[in-house]
Amino acid sequence: MKMILTARLSLITVFVACLLGNSSARNIRDVNGVALDFNGAPRSKCPASAHEGNQPADRVDTSLKLRQLRSEMVRVTSVQGPPLDGYIVTSDDAHQSETVAPRDARREFITGFFGSFGEAVITLDKAVFWTDGRYHIQADQQLSCDWTLMKLGNENVATLSEWLAHEFGSDSKETRIGADPTLIPAFVWENWQYDLLNTSVKLVAVRNNLIDTIWQVGRPPYNANPAFVLEDEYAGRPWQEKIQSVRREMEVAGADALVVTALDEIAWLFNIRGYDIPDTPVLRSYALVALGSIHLYVPERKLRKSFHVHLKTYDCFHADCVRIHNYTSIWHDLRTMAQVWDTVWLPAPCGYSRGASREIYASIPAMRRLVRPSPIIDMRAVKNPIEIHGMEQAHIRDAVAMCDFLAYTEDQIMLGTQGWDELQIARFANEVRYEQNNTMGISFPTIVGYGPHAALPHYEPANTTSIIVGTESTLVIDSGGQYKDGTTDVTRTLHYGEPTMEQKTAYTRVLIGSIQLASLIFPANLRTDQLDAFARQPLWAAGLDYQHGTGHGVGHFLSVHESPISVSYDTSGTSDMECSAVRLQPGFFLSNEPGYYKEGEFGVRLENVLKVVEFNNTGSSGERKFLKFEDVTLVPYEPKLIDLELLVPSHRRWLNAYNERIRKVIGAELKTQRRIKGYNWMMSKTRRIPEGRSGSSSSALPHYSFLITLTVYYVFLDRTDPWKLCS
The missing domain is CATH 3.40.350.10 (Creatinase/prolidase N-terminal domain)
Structure with missing residues (x-):
């Protein structure tokens, strides 16, 4: 009921905003008079002089590179024009790829931060870096104290263009901010120009990339392998x-x-x-x-x-x-x-x-x-029938590899074998996939995070950061494979000791969110942003959330993050309104990956890839088309982390049916490949659970699916889009 009341209050808020005018409605900061944050988030272990010898292991000192870049900014021959007051470096290559070749990792070179997203502005006396909620903690650890960190997604954080306008807006002379137009997406460039239109700041196209000028030593070449x-x-x-x-x-x-x-x-x-x-x-x-x-x-x-x-x-x-x-x-x-x-x-x-x-x-x-x-x-x-079949087969082989890998890893951890740290587990996960047919490598750098590292959604172990995996906390493993017939992406959270009740509750809430989304039957005109609430509701019910999307499209032997699909309720930061909320079609493949992260202690994430199929609604007149999901990822969950008291009968039935598919499909393939260790491990993790409630625990999560559906129907569907009431 609270969710419905909140939805109605939201509608009332919009009506009031409509009376005040559209521009006021959409710019809440102006209405409330809240000042923007131009100073950035507090930095850990900064200033460096006060924490000498006690810096994070993966923090990179970029002070020399910043001095070199500033020298080039005022060098007329480098800029090919008057000196610059600032220089922008984004994560892009010339094709606006989400992941770039090592030779094109210019933003990583100048900042020391190696996450997939971030934007940097370097002026003659400041260095400022923006990144989103996936990387807030990681960026704080990796950026040296020379950098100001702007955490996008937090309230009232100034954007790059707002920061430039504030920093140089009072200058009487023209301020020249350079950027490479072959790397910056056109829409980003145009947005910056619009935001800076009535300021003294001028955006300057510098085709001689200044990072390339100073990156002369140790820069890797492009891959020479032929297509x-x-x-x-x-x-x-x-x-x-x-x-x-x-x-x-x-x-x-x-x-x-x-x-x-x-x-x-x-x-x-x-x-x-x-x-x-x-x-x-x-x-x-x-x-x-x-x-x-x-x-x-x-x-x-x-x-x-x-x-x-x-x-x-x-x-x-x-x-x-x-x-x-x-x-x-x-x-x-x-x-x-x-x-x-x-x-x-x-x-x-x-x-x-x-x-x-x-x-x-x-x-x-x-x-x-x-x-x-x-x-x-x-x-x-929309995958064609051969691509669909290939994706299904690739996920079967990938699940076999995962079961074998997880079984062997559990044995080594429980036996206390030396050297089994995060990095060793990541390497082993990559190696096991190469034993499968049609394998072409991994689909993204394998994420293995234990304890506090599990609370970093995109943590990648390195020699300087890898820690031994123990039995006190959770271990998050997010990995995927490239096969000639498909691309996979799977995340599982493990525990090799006795989990705490807090860890079990967090895991179970994330699992319930995953089940609620996976088991959904929905009209074909439902948008992807509306799906997000079903996965987040068990966490929202406890006042919790996670700062990343719930799902993304998955390619066929291509990008593991594929447009146009993105399952996220927060589309406020997107400028591509045509694609920010798409309607699913049969043949789409997307991930389902809710999570929970307690900073400094532990994390939980569970990820399956779903296939969109038609729902044969024989019980109605058939006037409206309905869709549903089928899980193509078939890897067991961790039973010891599941609090059965929180599962209602529908969750239990789904979990039993899912485990039965694993035993039937993956079990047969494990036996065919004679992977007995993986088979025994899989059987131990997929035991049937009682489908009736074992008690009336007061901690049990209420089943809010009907209320969520009602809220989505009244608030989010196109015909009742509250913002359209203003027009």
Whole structure:
């Protein structure tokens, strides 16, 4: 009932805001007069002089690099213009990839922070870094005391552009802030320009990247391994059919050409894969798809003869063959070809796809730009029947590897074998996957965190931070594999001793959230942001939450984070409103990963990959389409961490059915591969539990599914979107 009352109060708040005007409604900070935080969060072990010799093990001293960068900022030959007052470094490469090649890790080089997201501003006397809730603790540990840390997601934290306006807004002279336009997404650049429009701050395009200028020693080269062809038996569709589908979308949109800059889109479109991004099988390239020609820009040394045969590049003169060009020729050809094209489709941001760079946009005259999310995103998200079958088979083999790995790891920990720290467990997890058919490596760096490290959602063990795994706290293992027929992503939380009641309660609440989302049957017009509440409700009921999304799309032998799917109720920070809340379709694959993190003590996360399927609603007239989920991840949970008193009968039935599938499907494969240790471990973790309530414990979680559904229906569905009442 409290949730419904809260929803009604939210509606009342919006109505009042509507009376005050739209702009006031959306800018609560102005209404409440709350001052923004420009000074950043308190830093642990800072200043360094007061904690000499007692700094975090993975903290990186970047003071010398900052001095070198500041020297370049005022050097006219480096800037190729007047000196700069500041320089922006983001996490991007030239293709706006979520994960970048080691050679392109410029933000990591200058900050020492190696998480996947962050933005830095370096002025002549300050260094400021922004990151989101996944990395608040990690960034505090890794950034030296030279840096001010801005924790995005916390209340009233100034954004990068707000900080610049505040820092230099009172200056009478023009302030020049430089950035590399080949790396910055166009929408980010435009947002910064808009925010700084009435200030003295000018955003300056510096094409001579200043990080590259100072990063001369120890910079790794690009991967030299050649690209390879993904056969149709795995891809499910020939690339020519995909090109035809893209051209149909172009004709509907009235576009003469489509610029493709995202590496995973190019890999999917042409049925090719590569080694240019760690753990993501893509090839560094650009593509131009016109109605009468196809152009691929790639380093020539990356191509084998089979690649040319596959794309029909030899004697290529017609519309359905691919013309190969040098990678850097894209900049000349864009400006040249745009003179004969009336409309050029440029990719806008969508989910994990950040759209094209500012430099790509600047290469096309504004009157000829058609700015929309790439049509490839939606095509790729709906897996074809062969891809669906491949994903299912990949997850079966991956579950076999996980059961074998977890069984052996548990034995070593319980026996007290020396050397079994976080790093050793991560290495072993990676090795076991290589024993499976069609394996192509891991899908992301393996996360293994014990005790306080388990409270860091994206902690990666290193030589300087790895600790021995003991029996007092939880161990979070988040790992995945790349197979030629699919991509996997699974997280399990273990305990090798006797868990505390607090640990069991946290684990069980997270498990219940996962079950509630996985067992959901829902109308097809429900948005992904609305799904989030079902996974979070057991934690919300205790006043708890987690600062990351509940789910993301998963690719087919591609990116483990795939657009457009994102399951998160908080879309306030997204500018891609077209993709921030999508409607699911049969053939989508997405993760389900609620968690709980108690800083400095322990963490819990459970992650399965779900497949979206149609629900055969035989009990109704069939006027409305319904969907449901099927778990393709089949790895046991940890029984000793489950408080059965918190499970209602529906949760118990789901868990028993899930364990029965594991015993039937994974058990058979474990026996086929003669992995007896893994088989015995799996059987011990999937024992049936009573489906009736064993007692009337006052601590049992009430079943709020009906109330959540009612709240979602009244507050979130499109036809009752409260913000639309203002228009």
